[in-house]
Amino acid sequence: MSNLEREPEEIRCGAEPGPGDELLPGRAVPLGGPRAMAVSRTLPGAHRRLIGAWCFLDAYGPELTAMRVPPHPHTGLQTVTWLLAGEVLHRDSLGSRQQVRPGQLNLMTAGRGISHSEESAEEVLHGVQLWVALPAEHRHDAPAFEHHAALPVLEGPGYTATVIMGSLGGVLSPATARTPLTGAEIAVDGAGEVPLDPGFEHGLLLLDGQVGGLERGPLAYLPPGRSGVRLSGRGRVLLIGGAPFGEEIVMWWNFVGRSHEEIAAFRKEWAQGEGFGTVEGFDGDPLPAPALPAVRLKPRGRVRGRPPQ
Ligand code: MN
Numbered sequence: 520m521s522n523l524e525r526e527p528e529e530i531r532c533g534a535e536p537g538p539g540d541e542l543l544p545g546r547a548v549p550l551g552g553p554r555a556m557a558v559s560r561t562l563p564g565a566h567r568r569l570i571g572a573w574c575f576l577d578a579y580g581p582e583l584t585a586m587r588v589p590p591h592p593h594t595g596l597q598t599v600t601w602l603l604a605g606e607v608l609h610r611d612s613l614g615s616r617q618q619v620r621p622g623q624l625n626l627m628t629a630g631r632g633i634s635h636s637e638e639s640a641e642e643v644l645h646g647v648q649l650w651v652a653l654p655a656e657h658r659h660d661a662p663a664f665e666h667h668a669a670l671p672v673l674e675g676p677g678y679t680a681t682v683i684m685g686s687l688g689g690v691l692s693p694a695t696a697r698t699p700l701t702g703a704e705i706a707v708d709g710a711g712e713v714p715l716d717p718g719f720e721h722g723l724l725l726l727d728g729q730v731g732g733l734e735r736g737p738l739a740y741l742p743p744g745r746s747g748v749r750l751s752g753r754g755r756v757l758l759i760g761g762a763p764f765g766e767e768i769v770m771w772w773n774f775v776g777r778s779h780e781e782i783a784a785f786r787k788e789w790a791q792g793e794g795f796g797t798v799e800g801f802d803g804d805p806l807p808a809p810a811l812p813a814v815r816l817k818p819r820g821r822v823r824g825r826p827p828q
Pocket of ligand 1: 598
């Protein structure tokens with residue numbers, strides 16, 4: 520047998536992230552009512568919509584604020600709440616009531632439909648909010664909520680990685696994942712190479728401190744074909760990644776679906792107070808759904824249009 524590929528893909532070893540990498544800039548988005556906190560949204564990007572099944576990434580803080588996100592619905596996705604500072608109280612329509620603290624994971628699987636609220640006292644908050652798109656065979660599953668108070672760690676020279684979702688370097692998170700994924704908070708102190716799955720694409724976001732090749736704000740994209748990434752300095756980095764997601768999805772407001780009609784039906788159900796249960800204990804009204812756009816929502820794949828220059 521011979522390798523019949525005309526241009527066999529090069530497996531890149533542990534190069535540092537750097538100027539050659541595609542960057543997904545963060546957009547400032549106000550979140551949550553009159554005293555809105557500003558979040559930096561790097562996913563979905565104008566060009567790159569997904570990294571693996573990760574379809575949404577907001578980073579916020581460190582900032583003195585009071586988070587208050589009234590009850591709102593989700594479909595077809597999982598929400599991943601990860602904090603570096605502060606505490607957020609989650610309530611959902613399954614009756615879950617769970618405080619999440621730094622180093623812990625709140626994972627909500629929306630499946631066919633759930634609603635939840637998130638709030639904090641006035642305090643310094645620093646964290647990330649991510650969504651993972653569910654594949655077709657799991658997107659209508661019953662909704663579920665998991666809290667993981669402790670997560671496994673991968674240690675190597677110069678880094679300690681807490682594995683939040685999926686696996687990294689053979690260390691597996693206990694959290695339910697429905698596609699091949701990785702998600703980790705990596706504390707860098709010194710220099711070392713973090714192993715990557717060459718079949719995955721990855722994103723790196725600097726959370727604090729200074730790590731070579733990364734600047735604060737944008738998400739650095741690493742295409743498939745890397746067996747590792749070299750990280751050096753002192754700081755914390757969020758690593759996300761996964762097998763390229765092969766399905767086209769429609770993402771609008773808090774819903775992930777597959778067609779305009781499906782999203783319009785989700786919106787209508789929420790507006791009529793059906794299908795998403797009730798969040799008990801939140802002091803205030805649920806979030807009203809925005810109006811649908813005048814144009815039809817189109818299913819989109821991993822990328823849209825041309826890559827940025
Ligand atoms: Mn939410």
